[in-house]
Amino acid sequence: MKALQFVESIPRYLITKAAGAIYRPAFWGPLAMLRYREVPEPTLPGPHWVKVKTRYGGICGSDVRTVLLQDSPTLSVFTSFPFTLGHENVGVIAEVGPAVKGLKEGDRVVVEPLLPCATRGIGEPCEFCRRGEFALCQNFAAGQLAPGLGIGYCTTTGGSWGPYFVAHQSQVLAVPEHVSDENAIMIDA
Incomplete structure (x- = not known):
């Protein structure tokens, strides 16, 4: 399958950063x-876990900043390379793991992108996850997944700028029938 990926390359980073300062299309050009x-x-x-077939992959401000090299994921311990961008999403479940409850193939869903303790298979959640403050999880670089703050910045999960990505059942929310894909993508679960 083909996807838009962000690759790790210090030479590419330096060339693109310099060229992009005078020619903005350098940020999405061949280098x-x-x-x-x-x-x-x-x-x-x-x-x-479930596999989701992407219907829509949104473009967030953080995606734009990543492409324009205004955020530096190469310096972050919360990113693994290469990663398929896209954490805002709407899709259809294409595959269901054997222990998944309440979800089935064909369900239209949005996915909360954060990858805290429960998604990483960490048995004893950190203090923040115990309190439901998943954005402050202390284990974004630990557990059974590659490092990554969320879907779209983790090599294990993929992202919605590709045809498929995977998500833990705790992240998945069914989209009601009366809500269109165009509106569901705005949920940013």
């Missing part, structure tokens, strides 16, 4: 960090 390329389809990392 850019953003590449449209063949990638493996993500597989379910565990029994409580």
Whole structure:
């Protein structure tokens, strides 16, 4: 499958950053960090996971800042490379892990992108996850997944700028029938 991926390359970063300062299209040109390329389809990392076929992948301000090299994921311990961008999403469940409850193939869903303790298979959640403050999780670089703050910044999960990505059942929300895909993408679960 083909997807838009952000690759790790210090030479590309330096060239794109310098060229982009005088010629903005350098950020998505042939030497850019953003590449449209063949990638493996993500597989379910565990029994409580689903595979989602992307219908819409949104473009968030953080995506734009990543492409324009205004945020520096290369310096972050909360990113794994290469990663398929896209954390705002709407899709249809294409595969269900054997332990998933309440979700089935064909369900239209949006996915909360954060990858806190529960998604990483960490048995004893950190103090923030215990309080439901998942954005402050202390384990974004630990557990059974590659480092990544969320879907779209983690090599294990893929992202919605590709045809498929995977999500833990705790992240998945069914979209009511009366809500269109165009409106559902705005949920940013």
